Amino acid sequence: MVLSADAKNYYLDVPAQFWSEDSLLPLAEYLRLPLKDTHDKLPFLWTIDEQRVLHRILPNIMLTEICRERLDAWSFVQDFGGSNNYHAKVAAEQERTEAAVETEKKIAELEVKHQAELEQVRQQTAAEAMERLSAVLMDLDPLSVLPSGKAVKAAKPEELTPMKSAEQNLAQLVEDTEEDEEVADEEISEEAWLETFRCTTCNECTEMSPAVFDYNEDKQAFIKDINAGTFKELVLAAEECPAKCIHPGQPLNPDEAGLEDLIKRAAVFN
Numbered sequence: 001m002v003l004s005a006d007a008k009n010y011y012l013d014v015p016a017q018f019w020s021e022d023s024l025l026p027l028a029e030y031l032r033l034p035l036k037d038t039h040d041k042l043p044f045l046w047t048i049d050e051q052r053v054l055h056r057i058l059p060n061i062m063l064t065e066i067c068r069e070r071l072d073a074w075s076f077v078q079d080f081g082g083s084n085n086y087h088a089k090v091a092a093e094q095e096r097t098e099a100a101v102e103t104e105k106k107i108a109e110l111e112v113k114h115q116a117e118l119e120q121v122r123q124q125t126a127a128e129a130m131e132r133l134s135a136v137l138m139d140l141d142p143l144s145v146l147p148s149g150k151a152v153k154a155a156k157p158e159e160l161t162p163m164k165s166a167e168q169n170l171a172q173l174v175e176d177t178e179e180d181e182e183v184a185d186e187e188i189s190e191e192a193w194l195e196t197f198r199c200t201t202c203n204e205c206t207e208m209s210p211a212v213f214d215y216n217e218d219k220q221a222f223i224k225d226i227n228a229g230t231f232k233e234l235v236l237a238a239e240e241c242p243a244k245c246i247h248p249g250q251p252l253n254p255d256e257a258g259l260e261d262l263i264k265r266a267a268v269f270n
């Protein structure tokens with residue numbers, strides 16, 4: 001754009017060799033400066049001519065002051081409408097500060113409460129552990145001293161090694177008890193047995209082998225006569241039982257046919 005003769009009354013095209021980043025400021029930036037800081041600055045606008053060459057042009061003082069006046073008017077409109085309002089900004093900042101303080105206060109209260117609860121649980125757990133340990137060591141009501149409800153066999157004084165800690169002695173007792181249970185399980189699985197309390201009264205076993213199985217007064221099955229049937233009948237009943245509560249154990253008659261296969265099938269239920 002080539003400045004017309006008329007425009008030259010309002011603008012001055014600054015030759016490129018006089019472009020100074022210290023003294024020439026874009027008009028918008030210039031207008032944001034306090035008046036007292038503008039004495040050594042000049043505002044400029046970018047323009048481009050027909051050869052696509054950039055120019056910096058200086059608006060005269062009248063145009064600059066008109067722009068300042070428009071900017072002030074715009075600020076007034078914003079202020080009046082609540083946008084960029086000084087009082088609104090102060091109130092919002094105050095709200096933010098109060099909210100932050102309130103949040104920090106709540107977090108601190110929660111931390112204190114959490115710590116207190118943790119301490120209470122810690123003390124309670126420690127007290128319960130000590131009670132259980134004492135009960136085991138004093139051989140009191142062993143069925144009630146473990147959370148698992150497993151029985152603990154009575155400890156003989158000589159089995160408690162004096163040099164071991166109480167916790168080590170307790171761990172040893174539990175280990176010994178579990179070993180005993182495993183041995184007992186192996187012994188029990190030698191004989192056929194039925195978990196009567198789990199029976200769902202489906203009639204499968206009682207109809208398949210009425211001589212072996214029968215119902216009690218609660219209409220739940222039990223083994224009435226183990227010698228009244230074959231090992232095969234027990235295995236078949238175990239396979240059909242929906243509650244999986246029949247355990248065939250080991251065959252009573254070593255001469256029964258097909259025992260090798262039946263023992264394998266029975267193992268699943270023992």
Ligand code: SF4
Pocket residue numbers: 194198199200201202203204205206213220221237240241242243244245246
């Ligand atoms: S098959 Fe099982 S569930 Fe059914 S009656 Fe016999 S024991 Fe009970």
